[in-house]
Ligand SMILES: [Fe+2]
C-alpha cells in the first residue's frame with residue numbers, strides 16, 4: 449500500500465491526537481532516515497503505521513492475538529496495551545504488506561529489543577521526539593539523535609525505565625536486553 453493509503457487507514461482507525469502523533473513520528477523518521485542513509489519511504493511508512501493497533505480495546509487485542517497466533521508474554525499479560533507493537537506489526541505485514549525489516553521495527557518500537565537494526569532504532573527514537581512531545585529534554589534528545597542514534601536509544605530507554613521505576617511499573621525484559629546490549 450502507498451503512504452497515502454496507509455495514512456488514510458491510520459486516520460480512520462485512530463483518534464485525532466494519536467493520528468497527529470503518527471504524523472509527527474513519520475516526520476522524524478524522515479529526518480533521521482536522511483541522516484543515516486535509510487530509504488526515506490520505508491522510514492516514513494513505519495512511522496505513520498507504528499501505532500495502528502494502539503487504540504484497540506484490550507479484549508479486541510486478546511482476540512486478535514489468539515486468532516493470529518501471537519504469543520503473549522508474562523509482562524504483556526499484565527500490561528496488555530504493550531501488545532499493540534506485536535499486533536501492529538502483524539497488521540502491517542498482512543494488510544499493508546510491509547517487508548520483514550519494517551515489521552521487525554514496528555515490533556520493537558515500544559520496549560526496544562536486542563539486535564535492532566538502523567530502521568528499528570530510527571523508529572524507536574522518532575516515536576519519542578515528534579512535535580507532539582513536550583518534555584524538557586526534547587531538543588537535547590533530538591540533537592543526540594542526529595549525531596549518534598545508539599546514544600539516543602539509550603537516552604530514551606533510560607528515561608522510560610526511570611519513569612517506570614518511579615511509578616512502580618513493570619519493566620519489559622526486552623528493554624533491559626536492549627539497554628545492556630548498547631552498553632556492552
Ligand atoms: Fe506505540
Ligand SMILES: [Fe+2]
Pocket residue numbers: 469473498499575
Ligand atoms: Fe507511538
